[in-house]
Structure formats: C-alpha cells, structure tokens
Amino acid sequence: MAIIEMSGIKRHYQVGEVLVRAIRGLELSVESGEFVSVMGPSGSGKSTLMNILGCLDKPTEGSYVLDGIDTRAAGPDEFADIRNQKIGFVFQGFNLLARTSALENVELPLFYRREGGPGRGGRGRKGEQLERARKALEEVGLGGRLDHKPSQLSGGQQQRVAIARAMVADPAFILADEPTGNLDSEMTLEVMSLFQELNERGKTIVMVTHEPEVAAYTKRVVTMRDGAIVSDRPVAERRRAAEDLRAWQAEHASLSGVKDEARAS
C-alpha cells in the first residue's frame, strides 16, 4: 500500500521580485515498510520537499495523497491533525522541549490527539497516555531515563527521545530531517541502528540527509537536484548499523575510557 503518493508537485516562492522555483514538478511514491533517504546538495529543494511531505507547507501545484488522505483540500487545522496522526517528526536539532522530562516530551503528540474526529478534545486517559509514552521510551532503550531533562541527556539520547516521540502516536511514517547532523560517529550509528530496527518492525521512514554513508543504511536513495528528482534507486550494498556500531566500539575500546571521563566532567 502506498503511504506517500506525490504527483506533479511544484512549489514556487515569491522572494521580492524574483520567483524561486524550489520544486519544479516531482513524482514520488513511497510504499508501506520502505526506508527512503532523500539526498542532494543545498538548494536542491530537499528541505522544501521535506516541508511538503511533513504537511508543514502546501505545494503550489500537484497532488499529495498521504495514507489515503488527499491533502489538497486540507486547511491549517486538518494539517495539524494529519501531522498529529500520520507523521512522526525527527529533526536535526532534536527539537525537544527544554526543562521538560523525556516522558513528557514523548507524551506531547498524545496531548494533542483528537480521537473521534477533528474539533473534539483529546479524550485519552492520562494514565494510558503515560503508559504509551513510557513504552516508546523503553523501545528506544531509555526506559531508565524517563525523568531526565534534555539537558541531562547526550545528543544521541536526545535524538532517541525524539524518535520515541515520533513513534508514540503510531504514525503512518516517520519523517527525519538530517537526524544525524548534530551527532558524532558513535551516536550516528546508534540512531541509525535504531531506525533500522524500527524499519524491520514495519515502520515506514523517510529521511533527508546529505551524508552518503548515512544513506547507505537505508533501502532506497532518492537524489534531488534543482528542484527535481535526478535519481531514485535501491541501495545496492545495504550496511547494518548495529554491526558497524559494534565494530566501531571494538576499535575505540581503548579510547572509550577517556571519552567517558570527558563526558562525565
């Protein structure tokens, strides 16, 4: 089943006198269970595509059907509900609420959940929501850090909280924007192995990145240039992030003591 069905997508901006054509006609289809990376240099339109995919922005032209919903007719409130129910966001800068516990951060999408259609207040029971948030955090391996604030967590851990937040409402797909951009090699491997694990369990993931080595962990690479897709092919030699992580850790075993000390101070 197709989760994402885009056809004839164009997005133009008026910047002063100049008309910027960020996306000039784009077709993209993503099936359920896929793990897609979108690559391309700055200015290729991948951020714009990401905004449109995430229902944060509307295309100037074209149709975007998300999990059977035609987004052309949707207004701001419907967009908010789609983001809430269909999309799980993971950002480069983590975008967690500061001074708020990991558990509460993960609970946030459930907070805005509207069961029984738009316009009705979320009726999810508080206890049930907390339970779901706790489970999501356990799934990303942070079951022991429920009450930690983002400032008390490492970058990799913060990103895992963000991933837990993205999954908690059981969305149609996870949309990740440069999720490893702010992470070091070890944390990058941690996060990518988590993504792979989630994907194996059936989650559809679309990830924007400009690092080919990160894209190598996905199943399909879409490359953009000048607002159009220039290549779209499966990953030939798919790497396993969990294995790479083990290898990396073995190699840096002698250094890890030093690193832990540095982290602790």
Add this chain to the structure above:
Amino acid sequence: MTAAKLVTLSARSIFRNKMRSLLTSLGIIIGVCSVIVMVAVGQGSQEQVKRQIAAMGTNLIMVMPPRGPQQGNRLTTADVKKIREESSYISAVSGVSRGSVTVVGGEGAGEEANWSTTFYGVEPDYLLIKQWEVASGEFFADKDNAARSKVAVLGTTVAAKLFGSEDPVGQRLRIGSQPFTVVGVLASKGSSAMGDDQDDVVMVPLDTAINRLSRGRYMGSIEMSAVKEEYMDAAQAEITTILREAHRLAEGATADFDVMNQSQIIETASATSKTLTTLLAAIAGVSLVVGGIGIMNIMLVSVTERTREIGIRMSVGARRRDILLQFLSESVILSLLGGVAGILLALAIAAALDKLAGVPALVQPGVIAVSAAFAAAVGIFFGFYPARKAADLYPIDALRYE
C-alpha cells in the same frame, strides 16, 4: 484539549519562571488590592455614617425650615401641639430650638468655669425619639416645660467641663445670663457622623428656651418618631397635611417646611462619600489596567522566547486554537493568581486599617467577586494579542527560529 490539561500546561510554565511570574502579576496584585482597599474604606465610612444616623433615633422624621431662599421659618409650638393631637402614626414628637450659648458653672467648687456649647430646647419626648438616656438625676417633665422652669440636663462633656468629677445634679449654673439648676446628666453618646461631639450639649425645656434663651417665636425643627417603620411614608404624608393646614397653605402653594425621614437624611449624607468611593475606585482601577499592560508586555516577550516551543508543538499536531488557548490561559491564570493574592493582601490591609488604625474598612463579597472577575477580564483582554501572535506563527518559521 481539555480545560484541566490547559491549566496544567499553563501552571507548569508559570511556575517554571517563578520570579518573572511574580513580577508580572505584581501589577495585578497591586491593582486589585488597591481597588478593594479603596472601596472598603469608602464603604466602611459610608456604613459608619449610616450607623450613626440610624443611631440618631428610630423611625425618625424631621420637619425643618425649607432649604433655599424661600420664606423664613414658621415652625411654632402650635405646630407641635397640632401634630401631637392629630397624628395617628407618630409615637413621640418634640419641638427643638437650639442655639449657641456660653455656660458658666462650678461656683460651688469655688472655681468658676466657662464653656461655649449648644443649648437644645426640647420636650420630654425628645429622649424617646433620640433613644437617649439619663445617666444620673432625671430629665425634666412636661410641667417644667409649661412652667418655663430654669432646669437643665447636661451632656457629659459639659458636665465634665463645668463640674469636673463632682456630681452636677442639684448644682447651679448660668446659661447666658440666666441661672439654671442641673437636674440630670445624659448618658454619653460619643461623636456624630460628622465628627462633632454629641455630648457637648445642654438641654432645657422647649418653652424655657424659646422664651428665655433664643427669644424668637420659631423653632429650629420638629423631630418625631413614627409608630412603625412601615408607616414612615404614611406618617410623612400625614405630617405634611397637618402642617399645611396649620400654616393655611393654599392648594399647590410651596410648603414653608421640609419633611425628611431618616433614610433621606442618610442618602444626603452618604451621597458625598459615595462619589468619593467611586473616584478612589476609578483611580485604583487605572493601576489594574497598568498591571494588565505589564502582563501583555511579558507575554509578548514570552511568545518570542518560546517560538521554538510553539513550532515543536505545532509539528506534533497542535492546532492554532491549542496554541492560542495555551497562551491565553497562561495570562488569565497569571492575572487570576495576581487577583487572588491581591484580594488576600487587601483583606489583610483592610483588617489592619480597621483594627489598628481605626479607619473603618468594610470589604464586601461583591467587591471581591467584581475585582476577581475584572482581573480575569484583564488577563483575557491583554493576553489575547500575544496569544494571537503565537497562534499565527507559521510552523516552518517557528521551528527554524533561533
């Protein structure tokens, strides 16, 4: 979002910035507090005036010479007599003739004292009307009035000035140039609504006063008590008819007297303090508005500061309305908390004024309710613009905001 969720959310962010929240609501605290205290002081003194006028007597009706530049005073003892004989709603009536006088006394003690005071020429009923009592000796009787006896009953102030600690009953004194005998001393009544000493008085029989002290045919006023409170209007109407007849006034002619009852006197007296109360409350209300502007200011800063948070909330599915309500409820809770703190502070200040400083302050529940509602209204009014600003943010821009 449910109301409970909203309150939790807003309370969390308010308590996250305790110092700032306190400073923000300080404007509301001071505003609400000053409104309540001002109104309390105003109403307290109003209430005091009312109490004191009520203490002037029960079901009091007064007939006075007309106010304004009309024909002069024509109230006579004949009027009093006619009222006493013909009225069915009046239980006690007394003519009152008063004036300033110098009293001299204390010869018995060897030391003469002078005192300027007010004499009241009254009839025995006057004590009933005023609910006044004689502390020692006795009040003069109707026969003293008829005989124009030179007897006097002293207020405690005059008694103290002339006779010190000695018992004045049976002593002699001079009122003006005439010698009088003291037959009684009145119980103390304290100061009046207007602040004058009600015990600074010498009472003599009405006819004695008219013939020997004021030397005029006419009296200052006629005071009386109606039988029952519900007959006040009927009594007033009746008195008017009797007096018009007595003064032979043609139909439609302007009356040469004014009939007023207690509540009319109270109204006249409290009109001034009511105006003052309103004025004070209005000035205090301005500070409440200034407090509201303070809230708006901080909420605007807060919206800018939390742009990223707003973006995050929008990205996980918050609708514009959710964001609007979040910020709106924050400012409402902030101003409500300020309002509650202001109310408590005002209650403390009012109690302190009442108990320690002797300023009468009366905090009425209505004032508390109104100022709490006003504080909430200020929160909504001044919180709306910042909340709208937050809700109108574009999710992409809010997420990218550094």
